[in-house]
Every structure is written in C-alpha cells, then in structure tokens.
Amino acid sequence: MHELPYRPGGKSRAQIAAQLAHMEYEKDRLERQLEMWISYTRKTEAKLQFAEQRIAALTRTLRETAGLETLQCERPVGHSQAAASWGEVTLEY
Numbered sequence: 001m002h003e004l005p006y007r008p009g010g011k012s013r014a015q016i017a018a019q020l021a022h023m024e025y026e027k028d029r030l031e032r033q034l035e036m037w038i039s040y041t042r043k044t045e046a047k048l049q050f051a052e053q054r055i056a057a058l059t060r061t062l063r064e065t066a067g068l069e070t071l072q073c074e075r076p077v078g079h080s081q082a083a084a085s086w087g088e089v090t091l092e093y
Helices: 013-064
Strands: none
Touching: none
C-alpha cells in the first residue's frame, strides 16, 4: 500500500487545489483497491467452500464403499515400540 505523504498546507490557491486533486485521486485509487480485495476474498471463500464440500463428499463415498474399518490405521505387527503412537514415524538413515 502507498503511504500518504503529509504535505503542509500550501498558502496559494493553486497549491491547495493541487493537494485536493491529489487526495481525490488517492481516494479513488484506494476505493478501487478495496473493491479488488473484497472481490478476491469472495472468490477465495467460494473456492474454499467448494473444496470443503468436495472433501466431505469424497470422505463419505470412501467410507461407504470401503467400509469404516479400512480407513482406520492399525499399528503393523513388529513395529518398533519406541514410537509412542501410530501417528509417529521412525526414520532411519
């Protein structure tokens, strides 16, 4: 974003008119920028909502077709007892 420079008020009518024109231009620019970001936010929210709905639908379909048991991970036989939970991964070099 642009920083608005502070210019001490000019004494002449021409200086004041130039500052006024500059501030009106800056206001218009900021309004366009705000509209653009609002538009981007709406588009991103819509895409996020679609992704969440698609994830939910795919998860339901997977559970229905594969059965809930196959989605649950079990610790493999002979797995190292060093790992505290199944969510951990042991990496050896």
